[in-house]
Amino acid sequence: MLELLYPLRTYLIVSGVEKPNVMTADWVVPLSFEPKLLGVSVGHKRYTNKLIKEFKEFVVAVPTIELLKDVWIAGTISGTNEEKLSKLKLTLIKSRKVKVPSIKECQANLECKVVKEVEVGDHTFFVGEIVDASYGDAFKGGKTDLSYRFILHTSFGKNFTTNSDEIFSP
Numbered sequence: 001m002l003e004l005l006y007p008l009r010t011y012l013i014v015s016g017v018e019k020p021n022v023m024t025a026d027w028v029v030p031l032s033f034e035p036k037l038l039g040v041s042v043g044h045k046r047y048t049n050k051l052i053k054e055f056k057e058f059v060v061a062v063p064t065i066e067l068l069k070d071v072w073i074a075g076t077i078s079g080t081n082e083e084k085l086s087k088l089k090l091t092l093i094k095s096r097k098v099k100v101p102s103i104k105e106c107q108a109n110l111e112c113k114v115v116k117e118v119e120v121g122d123h124t125f126f127v128g129e130i131v132d133a134s135y136g137d138a139f140k141g142g143k144t145d146l147s148y149r150f151i152l153h154t155s156f157g158k159n160f161t162t163n164s165d166e167i168f169s170p
């Protein structure tokens with residue numbers, strides 16, 4: 001049934017400190033302006049779920065379509081048994097306010113501290129307070145530059161598209 005909500009945007013979630021891990025997530029939602037809150041729903045079986053519960057921090061990174069191969073690997077291999085990072089062509093860099101790293105190649109990195117964990121069926125909904133954020137040229141000047149192609153997941157499975165730069169006003 002949840003496929004009826006697609007297309008959804010696709011993001012990368014970084015978790016863990018000494019041995020960080022990256023997971024792909026569509027189920028990311030803005031929640032509040034003040035305090036600045038967002039939520040991400042992470043399956044109980046994901047290694048990411050364990051790491052976020054342990055360190056109480058995570059980073060939501062915003063990829064563009066150029067990173068699709070890595071997005072697919074991060075979303076189909078689990079860090080539980082495999083060393084996933086070595087399979088990814090992503091560079092982890094220091095975040096500003098959290099110990100979990102950010103991703104250099106992404107156009108934005110939202111640094112979050114967990115303020116609430118809600119068990120919702122087979123997932124945990126993590127509510128994160130955004131304590132800092134860094135961003136690239138796609139967001140300079142306070143406007144999103146739509147010549148950057150953000151990833152849109154069209155349905156469950158291997159189907160992706162991007163935003164177009166056509167603007168529609170109501």
Ligand SMILES: Cc1cc2nc3c(=O)[nH]c(=O)nc-3n(C[C@H](O)[C@H](O)[C@H](O)COP(=O)(O)O)c2cc1C
Pocket residue numbers: 010021022023024025026027028041042043045046047048049071072074075076077078079080084123153
């Ligand atoms: C495009 C895409 C979106 C995904 N969205 C989510 C999501 O929102 N929540 C989730 O728990 N898993 C999601 N997954 C599945 C996880 O990314 C996948 O199970 C991953 O291998 C978990 O990695 P980990 O065990 O290292 O944390 C998605 C996978 C793909 C390919």
